Amino acid sequence: MKTGIYPGSFDPITLGHLDIINRSSKMVDKLIIGVLRNRSKHPLFSAEERVDLIKKVTSDIDNVVVESFDGLLVDFAQSKGADVIIRGLRAVTDFEYELQMAQTNRKINSNVDTIFLATNIKYAYLSSSVVREVASYGGDISHFIPKELMSAVYAKYNV
Numbered sequence: 798m799k800t801g802i803y804p805g806s807f808d809p810i811t812l813g814h815l816d817i818i819n820r821s822s823k824m825v826d827k828l829i830i831g832v833l834r835n836r837s838k839h840p841l842f843s844a845e846e847r848v849d850l851i852k853k854v855t856s857d858i859d860n861v862v863v864e865s866f867d868g869l870l871v872d873f874a875q876s877k878g879a880d881v882i883i884r885g886l887r888a889v890t891d892f893e894y895e896l897q898m899a900q901t902n903r904k905i906n907s908n909v910d911t912i913f914l915a916t917n918i919k920y921a922y923l924s925s926s927v928v929r930e931v932a933s934y935g936g937d938i939s940h941f942i943p944k945e946l947m948s949a950v951y952a953k954y955n956v
């Protein structure tokens with residue numbers, strides 16, 4: 798059985814993330830979405846909220862589970878018996894950081910490998926920080942995140 802981990806901050810989950818989740822869930826038997834707890838001291842959504850939002854929009858994918866984690870990704874992967882880490886690459890600008898992270902992770906734990914999926918061109922510009930920025934001014938985020946999550950994001954900015 799192949800288990801994959803798709804890690805990230807997901808603050809909040811975007812349509813680009815969801816596209817990677819849909820595609821990678823077909824490549825493994827089980828896909829664990831790992832929500833990093835301690836990335837930023839002031840995330841927009843708490844880890845619990847981010848997990849709940851992701852669960853809401855992935856409930857139709859049978860082999861997906863959503864969990865938060867703390868500490869090193871490879872330790873979380875090992876504890877879950879995962880073989881592979883999945884990351885999306887939007888553009889060349891992502892590559893340097895992602896390559897460094899993949900190589901570091903492999904140095905720390907050679908049992909876990911990383912594979913990259915090219916982000917759907919539709920979402921190449923998209924990031925959680927873009928969503929937060931636009932939402933903070935009350936702008937339209939309907940092209941960026943699943944519609945059912947929009948009100949939760951606006952509520953954080955009282956818009």
Ligand code: PNS
Binds near residue numbers: 806807868871897898
């Ligand atoms: O969506 P993000 O914020 O780009 O995700 C980054 C994430 C969570 C994959 C990365 O920061 C991570 O794995 N953090 C956990 C600590 C760790 O294992 N760092 C890797 C050593 S370079």
